[in-house]
Amino acid sequence: MRVLFLFVSLIFIQNLIAQDNLLSKQEAIDKVLQNNFGVKIAQNNVAIAENNKSLLNSNFLPSITGSAGANYQRDDSTFEFPGQFLFDQETGEVLLDDAGNPVPRPDTNLYKAEAQRYNARVTVDYLLFDGLGRIFDLKRLKEEYNLSELQARETVETSIVQLFSIYYEVARISENIDVLAETYANTQERLDRAEYAFEYGQNNKLDVLNAEVDLVNDSISLMTERQLIKNTLRDLNVVMNTDLESTFKVDTTVVFIDPIDLDTFFKDAEENNVSLLQAKTNMSINDYTLKSAKSVFLPTVGLSGFYGWNLNQNAPGAFFPGVNVNNTRNFGLGATLTWNIFDGGRGITQVKNAKILLDSQDLAQQQLLQQVRRDISNARGNYENSLRVYRLQEQNVITASDNFERSNERYKLGQITSVELRQAQINLLNAETSKNQAKYTAKLAELQYLQQVGQLLNVPF
Structure with a gap:
């Protein structure tokens, strides 16, 4: 009895400690939404799609280009005048030296002749009309954003189902541990009773040996289940992206959805199923792609304008000794009309292919509808x-349970053997563990059904 008391006390203390570390269903969901890698990647894809659908990526805004330049130049030059002579400024006659020879014109040196050139220009280009292509491209990008949101929703739903498949497995093992602990305690009590009876000569050693063997088997089953829950907790921590060695208790309460709500969900399943919603969005994307491809048959009109400034400061030269400065400002406006009358047939081919893709998407949607209807009915x-x-x-x-209680009383009265009592105990153990298995199997089946009808994120867990 002392061993039994210590064992039950240990279980009670463990339960008290674990209650302070209870991981509720909502807390588990929050951890998945915050930490799960797949969910984070899906959220990043939504952010990228949101950037793509903005006006900055639509080609509706003008392009503005600015340019500027500066140039500096310095020259040291010597100008020679071979065969040229100096003239008298008044008479215009050639000057002569003392020997009567013409005076040659001396060389001219230009030292540190500097020149600077500066320019700046702003150009604005705007596509006024492109055959309606960018309008449909913008609508397509918005649909692609909607598709990314649906894909993120599908990732979240799949992650939540994965979470609860492990969460409820932890719950099932936890309840099995409680059942096995109770079975162990009952076997320990039977062993104590058999030992007392043997000491007082009321039975033989066989009952004691049978109880000892059963106690060892129960202990092994309990140890195995405790190791299993440790491994399963690590699986749960992987899904939540938390510390692998974190330990906690889970909520074993299971509440099933009202059947009336399930019928309502079934009626609206095709409007809420995430796979069908993605297929419809893909249809819209392909439709806008086709309309955008047809813009190749229409002309494009573009506007452009510029404003420029130039400053040239030239160095003095041999014939222009002063500094020459040229300051210029200019602007211009222009319009262009371009019509690709025939591009060799590439545009026609693109339109034909876009029509075929749209038709293929429609066929794929019809096929998916049949599959989803089947999956919903099966779920x-x-x-x-x-x-x-x-x-x-x-x-x-x-x-x-009633059979075990009756068998236990009859065993105490000596009306049945320990083998018969053990069989009743095993029957109870199997019934309780099967009930635990059935409970969480039903709950997971409910979650999978809610995922198929598109209501998984709209119901309490």
Whole structure:
């Protein structure tokens, strides 16, 4: 009895400690939305699509180009005048030296002759009309943004289903551990009773040995399940992207959706299923792609304008000794009309291919509709069947529990053997673990059904 008391006390203390570290369902969802890598990547894709659909990426705004330049030049030059002579400024006659020879014109040196050139220019180009292509491109980009949001929603839904498939597995193992601990305690009590009876000569050693063997088996099952929950907790931490060695208890409460709500969800499933919504968005994207391709048959009109400034400061030369400064400002406006009357057939081919792609998308959507209808019906059937199995397992636990209690009383009175009591105990253990399995299987089937009808993010967990 002392061993039994210590074991039960240990279980009670562990439960008290774990209650302070309970991970609720909503907290688990919040961790997935904040930390899960797949969800983060999907959110980044939405951000990229949001940038792409903005006016800055639409080609509706003008382009403005600015340019400027500066140039500096310095020259040291010597100008020679071979065969030229000096003239008298008054008479115009050639000057003679003392020997009567003409005086040659001396060389001219130009030292540190500097020149500067500066310019600046602003050019504005605006596409006034491009055959309506950019209008449909902008609409296509907005639909691509909607598609990225739907893809992110699908990632979130898939991550939540993955989360709860592991979360409920932890819950199932936790309840199994409680069942195994109770089974261990009952076996320990039977062993104590058999030892007392053997000491007082009321039975033989066989009952003691049978109880010891059963106690070892129960201990092994309990140890195995405890190791299993450690491994499963690590799986849960991976999904939530938290510390792998974090330990906590999970909420084992399961509440099923009202059947009336499930019927309502079923009626509106095709309007809310995320796969069908993505298919419809892809249809819109391909439709805008086709309309944009047709813009090749229309002309384009563009406007342009510029404003420029130039400053040239030339160095003095041999014939122009003064500094020459030229300051110029200019501007201009222009318009162009371009019509690609025939581009060799490439535009026609693109339009034809766009029509074929649109038709293929329509066929794919019809195929997907059939598959989604099948998946919704299967998911609903699986859920309803799993729920019925769970209800039957609940009743089976009641029956097995009553059978064990009666068998235990009869064993105390010596009316049945320890083997028969052990069989009743195993039946109860199997019934309780099967009920736990059925409960979480039904709940996961419900979540999968809610995902198919597009209501997974709109219901409490």
